[in-house]
Amino acid sequence: MQAANERQARHWTSWLASAAALLLLAACASSHxxxxxxxxxxxxxxxxSRAAIVAFVQAVTQPGSADYVAAEDRIAxxxxxxxxxxxxxxxxxxxxxxxxxxxxxxxxxxxxxRQPFKAAIQSDHAALAKSGQVGLLKIVGATHGQMSxxxxxQSVTQWMAMAKHPRFKQPYTAMxxxxxxxxxxxxxxxxxxxxxxxxxxxxxxxxxTQAAYGIPPEQVIGxxxxxxxxxxxxxxxxxxxxxxEFNDDGPxxxxxxxxxxxxxxxLAFGNSDGDLQMLQWTAAGAGKRFAxxxxxxxxxxxxxxxxxxxxxxxDRALDEARRNGWTVVDMKTEWRRIYAxxxx
Amino acid sequence: MQAANERQARHWTSWLASAAALLLLAACASSHxxxxxxxxxxxxxxxxSRAAIVAFVQAVTQPGSADYVAAEDRIAxxxxxxxxxxxxxxxxxxxxxxxxxxxxxxxxxxxxxRQPFKAAIQSDHAALAKSGQVGLLKIVGATHGQMSxxxxxQSVTQWMAMAKHPRFKQPYTAMxxxxxxxxxxxxxxxxxxxxxxxxxxxxxxxxxTQAAYGIPPEQVIGxxxxxxxxxxxxxxxxxxxxxxEFNDDGPxxxxxxxxxxxxxxxLAFGNSDGDLQMLQWTAAGAGKRFAxxxxxxxxxxxxxxxxxxxxxxxDRALDEARRNGWTVVDMKTEWRRIYAxxxx
Numbered sequence: 294m295q296a297a298n299e300r301q302a303r304h305w306t307s308w309l310a311s312a313a314a315l316l317l318l319a320a321c322a323s324s325h326x327x328x329x330x331x332x333x334x335x336x337x338x339x340x341x342s343r344a345a346i347v348a349f350v351q352a353v354t355q356p357g358s359a360d361y362v363a364a365e366d367r368i369a370x371x372x373x374x375x376x377x378x379x380x381x382x383x384x385x386x387x388x389x390x391x392x393x394x395x396x397x398x399x400x401x402x403x404x405x406x407r408q409p410f411k412a413a414i415q416s417d418h419a420a421l422a423k424s425g426q427v428g429l430l431k432i433v434g435a436t437h438g439q440m441s442x443x444x445x446x447q448s449v450t451q452w453m454a455m456a457k458h459p460r461f462k463q464p465y466t467a468m469x470x471x472x473x474x475x476x477x478x479x480x481x482x483x484x485x486x487x488x489x490x491x492x493x494x495x496x497x498x499x500x501x502t503q504a505a506y507g508i509p510p511e512q513v514i515g516x517x518x519x520x521x522x523x524x525x526x527x528x529x530x531x532x533x534x535x536x537x538e539f540n541d542d543g544p545x546x547x548x549x550x551x552x553x554x555x556x557x558x559x560l561a562f563g564n565s566d567g568d569l570q571m572l573q574w575t576a577a578g579a580g581k582r583f584a585x586x587x588x589x590x591x592x593x594x595x596x597x598x599x600x601x602x603x604x605x606x607x608d609r610a611l612d613e614a615r616r617n618g619w620t621v622v623d624m625k626t627e628w629r630r631i632y633a634x635x636x637x
Numbered sequence: 638m639q640a641a642n643e644r645q646a647r648h649w650t651s652w653l654a655s656a657a658a659l660l661l662l663a664a665c666a667s668s669h670x671x672x673x674x675x676x677x678x679x680x681x682x683x684x685x686s687r688a689a690i691v692a693f694v695q696a697v698t699q700p701g702s703a704d705y706v707a708a709e710d711r712i713a714x715x716x717x718x719x720x721x722x723x724x725x726x727x728x729x730x731x732x733x734x735x736x737x738x739x740x741x742x743x744x745x746x747x748x749x750x751r752q753p754f755k756a757a758i759q760s761d762h763a764a765l766a767k768s769g770q771v772g773l774l775k776i777v778g779a780t781h782g783q784m785s786x787x788x789x790x791q792s793v794t795q796w797m798a799m800a801k802h803p804r805f806k807q808p809y810t811a812m813x814x815x816x817x818x819x820x821x822x823x824x825x826x827x828x829x830x831x832x833x834x835x836x837x838x839x840x841x842x843x844x845x846t847q848a849a850y851g852i853p854p855e856q857v858i859g860x861x862x863x864x865x866x867x868x869x870x871x872x873x874x875x876x877x878x879x880x881x882e883f884n885d886d887g888p889x890x891x892x893x894x895x896x897x898x899x900x901x902x903x904l905a906f907g908n909s910d911g912d913l914q915m916l917q918w919t920a921a922g923a924g925k926r927f928a929x930x931x932x933x934x935x936x937x938x939x940x941x942x943x944x945x946x947x948x949x950x951x952d953r954a955l956d957e958a959r960r961n962g963w964t965v966v967d968m969k970t971e972w973r974r975i976y977a978x979x980x981x
Contacts, residue, residue: 365853442895486855499899509709510899511830517896522888522914529917531895544866551786551875552861553897555843555854570866573873 333479336472336630342585342622346476349583353559354483360581364484368558370550370571371473373491373498373515375564375605376587377506378469379458381596383604385465386493387429389452391421393436396448401435410435438518438535441525442496445533449500463634466505472628473562473587477506480560488512488558490550492542492567496533514553516541542567547574559583569610576617584619586610591625594635677823680816680974686929686966690820693927697903698827704925708828712902714894714915715817717835717842717859719908719949720931721850722813723802725940727948729809730841731773733796735765737780740792745779754779782862782879785869786840789877793844807978810849816972817906817931821850824904832856832902834894836886836911840877858897860885886911891918906931913954920961928963930954935969938979 337343352360353367374380394404394413404410409428412420421428437445458468477487487508489498495515502508519534541549547570550558560583561568561575572584588607589598599607614621624631681687696704697711718724738748738757748754753772756764765772781789802812821831831852833842839859846852863878885893891914894902904927905912905919916928932951933942943951958965968975 495896495899511897513899520892520895522891522918529891529914529921531891531918547866547873547875548864551864552839553855555839555857570873574866574875577873 333482334472334475336475336628338627338629340623340627342620342627345620346479346583346585349560349581350480350483352581362559362580366556366559367480367483367485368488368554368556369477369480369485369560370488370490370554370558370562370575371477372563372565372568372571373489373493375589376562376568377473377477377489378465379595380605381598382459384493385458385468386497388459388465389449389456389497390429390432390436391416392452392456393448394432397436434535437494437497438533440533442520442531442533445496446500449497453501461632461634463632466501467632467634469505469632470587470628471630471633474506476562477508481507485560486512488514488550488554490541490546490561490571491515492540494518495541514541514549516545544570546571550574561585562587563610564589565605565607566610567605569613572610572619573613576619584614584617586614586619586621588621588623590623591628591631594631595624597625677826678816678819680819680972682971682973684967684971686964686971689964690823690927690929693904693925694824694827696925706903706924710900710903711824711827711829712832712898712900713821713824713829713904714832714834714898714902714906714919715821716907716909716912716915717833717837719933720906720912721817721821721833722809723939724949725942726803728837729802729812730837732803732809733793733800733841734773734776734780735760736796736800737792738776741780778879781838781841782877784877786864786875786877789840790844793841797845805976805978807976810845811976811978813849813976814931814972815974815977818850820906821852825851829904830856832858832894832898834885834890834905834915835859836884838862839885858885858893860889888914890915894918903927905929907954908933909949909951910954911949913957916954916963917957920963928958928961930958930963930965932965932967934967935972935975938975939968941969 334343334346352358353362355361371377374384378385391413394410398404398410398414401410404414409421409424409432411417412424413432453464453466456465457463458465461468480487489502489506489508489512491498491514493515495513495517498513498515499510502513503510516537517539519536519538521532521534523530523532525532539545539549543566546568550571557578558575559578561571562585563572564587568586572586576582576584586607588611589596589605591597598605599611611621613619622628678687678690696702697706699705715721718728722729735757738754742748742754742758745754748758753765753768753776755761756768757776797808797810800809801807802809805812824831833846833850833852833856835842835858837859839857839861842857842859843854846857847854860881861883863880863882865876865878867874867876869876883889883893887910890912894915901922902919903922905916906929907916908931916930920926920928930951932955933940933949935941942949943955955965957963966972
């Protein structure tokens with residue numbers, strides 16, 4: 294009986310040991326498989342986009358790989374509106390301009406009776422829409438121009454600290470996409486230099502891109518106002534005129550990339566037809582290149598729009614992406630989390 | 638006698654030991670004092686400019702110093718022509734354009750009889766001078782425009798490999814100043830990011846600035862031609878028109894610094910009135926700043942010119958420098974060596 298018990302005990306002990314070993318092995322294997330996803334891009338679900346990104350980065354960074362690219366040539370460019378943060382119900386820079394009209398109104402009593410300023414002050418969206426592009430340009434000119442670069446930067450910083458997004462009631466810098474911030478980190482950890490190439494105005498972005506994306510002012514490329522060097526009050530000052538000098542959109546994007554960076558990017562990410570030429574220019578480079586598109590497919594957690602949208606229309610670029618095998622990120626299925634403020 | 642001898646021997650031994658100790662001390666002290674000059678800026682003589690540079694860099698980089706500046710804000714900007722390399726008998730980019738007319742002439746038989754091209758082909762300097770600014774712009778347009786960015790870069794690289802300076806019979810990249818290259822290295826070793834801000838054309842500089850100065854393409858800011866994104870032969874291409882878009886000279890320099898870098902420099906170096914506004918903009922920043930001028934005072938080893946020169950005129954900026962206590966480098970007395978090819 295005792296011998297049988299001992300035998301049985303040994304049997305169980307041995308079984309337990311084997312089971313424990315197997316469990317341990319399984320745990321190791323799964324932790325081994327899971328290590329990469331956990332460490333890099335944790336907010337990306339396993340899927341075609343995540344796999345394509347990781348395969349691309351491994352190919353161009355592995356010494357000895359046929360696709361290896363020296364670190365100094367690892368340039369990655371990102372559109373901002375709709376690619377790194379949301380752009381609905383309209384570009385956040387337009388919301389900034391409308392808010393600024395209200396803030397500046399006490400210094401401009403004439404605006405109370407003059408369109409489109411009156412409409413902006415009264416949040417009269419019908420009248421604003423009626424004022425059209427011409428009205429919008431007047432508002433942008435008045436809120437963005439006729440001041441020094443320093444004064445404008447301060448007005449952006451103030452707004453970013455106070456303003457809340459109309460739908461999510463969150464600061465605008467919280468409307469940045471966690472998966473894309475992880476992608477920026479992942480690329481930089483692999484020796485890439487990350488740039489913003491946006492249709493938005495450069496000086497509207499520079500005050501907050503370092504904190505939001507880890508991108509310093511000198512790596513922010515955008516549209517620009519005519520700026521002049523002047524002496525005011527005995528001091529040299531950079532003065533912003535109310536006139537657009539450069540529109541960093543569509544075919545302007547590859548031109549700006551050459552002007553500012555002087556190297557063709559290895560990777561580009563956009564979300565709209567305004568990014569098409571930047572993606573074409575990147576994809577047409579020699580060797581392995583990566584062209585990616587953020588596709589807004591999640592009306593619950595973010596927005597769903599593409600071909601018929603006024604803001605961020607994605608039509609021709611979607612066709613080209615499918616024709617050329619570019620990576621189209623399905624936000625709804627491929628992003629585990631969109632914003633940092635979401636409940637897990 | 639033996640005792641006396643021993644005493645004397647001890648005396649001498651003791652004296653020798655003391656002397657040796659003193660010599661050793663002196664050697665240590667002098668090697669301590671000499672360590673800095675030998676390691677950093679070896680081609681700069683001890684003098685006011687070298688002392689001002691070292692004192693400035695120490696002040697802004699020493700943690701805990703009242704003048705300490707975080708590494709990301711240590712921006713240093715340098716003019717190129719006459720500041721980092723020579724600019725006589727005329728800007729090297731003009732010499733490049735004149736040589737290019739000869740290289741391109743077989744593809745342009747009409748140039749044989751048309752001015753200013755005929756004059757350039759025949760090296761007829763009187764006729765060239767007579768064609769003036771208008772003629773020069775025609776030559777620049779024909780040799781710099783109506784080609785892709787890649788084609789232009791290749792033409793620069795070819796020229797740099799073959800062309801020789803008329804006076805020194807050296808490649809143009811050998812006409813860079815050793816003391817300034819040391820200064821660039823010294824600043825980078827102290828956490829500065831170094832930029833070129835030149836009136837020369839950006840794409841003329843980018844092919845060779847990394848090798849010559851350790852400055853990558855994305856840190857080269859210059860004048861620019863209108864460039865467009867086009868499809869040629871089914872491939873996207875960046876096409877250089879023959880028209881100037883931006884003149885990075887005088888008041889254009891601080892504007893370009895803001896546009897490209899988005900931070901005010903901590904240190905700026907120039908050599909002519911075209912650098913005045915860049916120096917003013919830098920010097921007017923908060924905290925400690927450094928504004929420096931290379932003064933061409935050495936007709937033997939380089940050239941001597943300032944107020945009356947056609948190329949690189951230094952007049953107003955020299956007055957402002959003296960009024961404001963900026964650093965004016967006397968090339969003749971402060972630079973031990975100018976070019977790397979000089980006999981030591």
